[in-house]
Amino acid sequence: MKAVIETRDLTKRFGHNYALAGLTMTVPRGQIVGFLGRNGAGKTTTIKILLDVIRRTSGEVALLGEPTGSVAVRRRIGFLSEDKRLYPYMTVREVIAFTRPFFPTWRVETETRLLADFELPLNRKVSALSKGMRTKVGLLLNLCRHAELLILDEPSEGLDPVMGEQMLQCLVQQAADGTTIFFSSHQVAEVEQIADYIIAVEKGRVILEGSLDHLRHKFRRVNLVFDDPPEPEAFRRHGVDQVIVQGRTVSILANGNVEEIAALGRIHAAKSVEVQPVGLKELFLEKVREEHANS
Amino acid sequence: MVIRLMPSSGVPIYLQIVEQIRHSIEIGALVEGDQLPAIRTLAEELVVSPNTVVKAYDELEREGLIRLRHGAGAYVKNSNLGKSQVRRLREASVVVKETVRKLRSMGLSDDEIRRLFEAELIEEVVMR
Amino acid sequence: MPIRKIWRESRSRFVFILVALLVLTGASLFYDAQAEEVVIESKDFHEAGLRTIRGVLFPFWAISAMFLGLGGFLRERAVGSLDYTLSLPVSRTRWFLYRALNGALQSVAAALIPALAVPVLAALFGGDYPVGDALLLGLRIGLGGLLFYALGLLTSTLFAGDYASAGIGLALVFVLTKGTRVFETFERLNLQDAVIPMDMIDRSTNLIHGQMPWHGIAFSLVLSLMLSALAWKVTSATDF
Numbered sequence: 203m204k205a206v207i208e209t210r211d212l213t214k215r216f217g218h219n220y221a222l223a224g225l226t227m228t229v230p231r232g233q234i235v236g237f238l239g240r241n242g243a244g245k246t247t248t249i250k251i252l253l254d255v256i257r258r259t260s261g262e263v264a265l266l267g268e269p270t271g272s273v274a275v276r277r278r279i280g281f282l283s284e285d286k287r288l289y290p291y292m293t294v295r296e297v298i299a300f301t302r303p304f305f306p307t308w309r310v311e312t313e314t315r316l317l318a319d320f321e322l323p324l325n326r327k328v329s330a331l332s333k334g335m336r337t338k339v340g341l342l343l344n345l346c347r348h349a350e351l352l353i354l355d356e357p358s359e360g361l362d363p364v365m366g367e368q369m370l371q372c373l374v375q376q377a378a379d380g381t382t383i384f385f386s387s388h389q390v391a392e393v394e395q396i397a398d399y400i401i402a403v404e405k406g407r408v409i410l411e412g413s414l415d416h417l418r419h420k421f422r423r424v425n426l427v428f429d430d431p432p433e434p435e436a437f438r439r440h441g442v443d444q445v446i447v448q449g450r451t452v453s454i455l456a457n458g459n460v461e462e463i464a465a466l467g468r469i470h471a472a473k474s475v476e477v478q479p480v481g482l483k484e485l486f487l488e489k490v491r492e493e494h495a496n497s
Numbered sequence: 498m499v500i501r502l503m504p505s506s507g508v509p510i511y512l513q514i515v516e517q518i519r520h521s522i523e524i525g526a527l528v529e530g531d532q533l534p535a536i537r538t539l540a541e542e543l544v545v546s547p548n549t550v551v552k553a554y555d556e557l558e559r560e561g562l563i564r565l566r567h568g569a570g571a572y573v574k575n576s577n578l579g580k581s582q583v584r585r586l587r588e589a590s591v592v593v594k595e596t597v598r599k600l601r602s603m604g605l606s607d608d609e610i611r612r613l614f615e616a617e618l619i620e621e622v623v624m625r
Numbered sequence: 626m627p628i629r630k631i632w633r634e635s636r637s638r639f640v641f642i643l644v645a646l647l648v649l650t651g652a653s654l655f656y657d658a659q660a661e662e663v664v665i666e667s668k669d670f671h672e673a674g675l676r677t678i679r680g681v682l683f684p685f686w687a688i689s690a691m692f693l694g695l696g697g698f699l700r701e702r703a704v705g706s707l708d709y710t711l712s713l714p715v716s717r718t719r720w721f722l723y724r725a726l727n728g729a730l731q732s733v734a735a736a737l738i739p740a741l742a743v744p745v746l747a748a749l750f751g752g753d754y755p756v757g758d759a760l761l762l763g764l765r766i767g768l769g770g771l772l773f774y775a776l777g778l779l780t781s782t783l784f785a786g787d788y789a790s791a792g793i794g795l796a797l798v799f800v801l802t803k804g805t806r807v808f809e810t811f812e813r814l815n816l817q818d819a820v821i822p823m824d825m826i827d828r829s830t831n832l833i834h835g836q837m838p839w840h841g842i843a844f845s846l847v848l849s850l851m852l853s854a855l856a857w858k859v860t861s862a863t864d865f
């Protein structure tokens with residue numbers, strides 16, 4: 203089974219508001235997948251549906267090929283919530299002992315190693331831990347079970363830069379073991395750093411999806427300078443996502459056909475033709491703008 | 498081997514790694530027989546996806562610069578192809594140096610020079 | 626183990642309630658309402674015992690049982706650990722069953738133990754109260770009054786916030802106890818009479834005389850099961 207998570211036309215309605223408005227995505231196995239979106243775009247709603255914490259209004263969804271209500275499937279996944287909360291009255295030792303029996307794939311060697319690496323105080327109550335410490339406990343509880351899929355909701359939220367980087371490092375280590383990582387984030391930079399594949403959402407719909415490297419190869423910004431810039435319409439054709447005219451410069455975001463666009467520029471007597479790579483932030487913002495323009 | 502990445506630049510990270518390792522080999526920071534870090538180790542150190550390191554190593558192997566021994570690590574290759582690549586690049590860097598000097602003397606800034614090369618290389622970009 | 630977590634989370638509340646009911650039972654046993662004084666010597670423990678079990682333990686236990694029913698996922702959501710709990714490979718039904726059983730057993734124990742304290746205290750102070758009577762009455766309270774427990778179970782699945790569910794639960798307990806005494810038509814629904822019917826008590830000895838009927842308790846148990854089933858349904862369908 204190739205996809206670890208699959209949704210088709212997933213919708214979720216709260217009253218009159220559609221938190222998810224037809225979300226279709228496929229999360230490939232064995233990769234680090236970034237689920238990128240603004241606050242309120244539908245990321246947490248989607249994750250809650252995957253974990254059967256809330257029920258979908260319509261559409262299809264499968265987790266490791268099974269329906270989301272399946273208890274057996276939850277034995278094969280890990281989950282770290284945004285606020286990383288656990289049981290405040292339990293000690294670190296107790297919460298580990300509580301979690302361990304649920305997962306047949308739990309490895310005690312990992313537990314011992316991480317306890318040492320993370321320097322966790324076994325006898326301290328969870329309520330007395332800082333968020334960084336709680337995150338480490340949450341990570342340990344997830345990493346020891348050697349799950350096929352790890353779902354994380356805003357993993358670096360509330361963490362200082364050092365802890366945030368440690369978090370990403372842990373995820374990379376898990377990925378090296380073959381675990382698929384699915385993490386939601388509103389921070390483009392961290393997605394760009396570790397994700398192999400991204401799924402970007404806005405207003406409950408997917409606006410951008412694909413392997414990051416593929417997107418990096420595909421999109422280009424072409425800047426053409428003219429003495430007398432032609433109308434933007436002259437450049438609207440297949441492969442052009444956005445045309446902006448600023449003074450004498452026509453800036454084009456292209457998802458292909460770059461050679462043709464550059465040739466067009468020369469036909470219209472462009473003084474200068476520049477081609478630049480496009481970062482994820484620029485791409486994401488443009489797709490958000492398009493989504494709002496279309497609705 | 499020091500690798501500095503710019504994940505937000507729009508340039509695929511694996512290509513940045515390839516470029517920097519290639520450069521290390523060129524300048525002699527890495528020589529034939531040197532072992533590159535294991536995929537997992539490099540991924541952890543750079544905090545990038547292991548798949549990215551795999552892609553980089555695969556590309557370096559494809560270019561003939563390294564040899565991947567399954568389960569036994571990656572090694573800088575001793576091969577004519579590698580050597581001639583290094584020699585070629587050394588000769589090319591002389592051409593580039595001379596060209597850049599000339600363009601600078603014409604009054605162009607480094608950014609302008611960079612953009613001229615980018616525009617010229619569009620075809621290659623599209624091919625990829 | 627899920628059941629140990631549930632027990633752990635309910636432990637202090639249960640102990641508090643048990644201790645409170647024991648204190649109330651002891652106090653009521655030795656307090657003479659008419660004379661308005663504490664009497665220990667030459668006490669009629671049969672009279673005091675029945676009065677305590679029927680008139681004091683039962684109503685206070687009813688309120689306690691309702692409280693023992695509160696909790697569940699909505700409370701856990703307020704604490705913040707619900708996402709973690711629901712992500713574990715345990716079904717909502719299993720969690721609910723464990724919670725329901727744990728609370729039901731605690732409720733029955735909270736009736737039995739104070740009831741059994743009566744013969745113990747009586748014996749300690751030179752009197753007697755039949756253990757059999759105490760055991761039977763305690764058991765009848767615990768089983769017949771599970772309805773109050775089920776009320777707590779249900780309100781806490783419907784209303785988020787301890788105060789809301791407790792408040793509504795208390796109101797319902799009140800209606801079922803005091804409320805049924807107000808109108809003659811509802812007198813038949815009064816649980817206190819169903820659990821400890823006075824016509825089965827020998828007025829001269831204040832002890833049980835004959836076989837106490839169980840149909841009232843059975844009816845109440847069926848209602849408890851129905852309310853619990855409803856609570857389970859709500860919990861299974863809720864979006865947290």
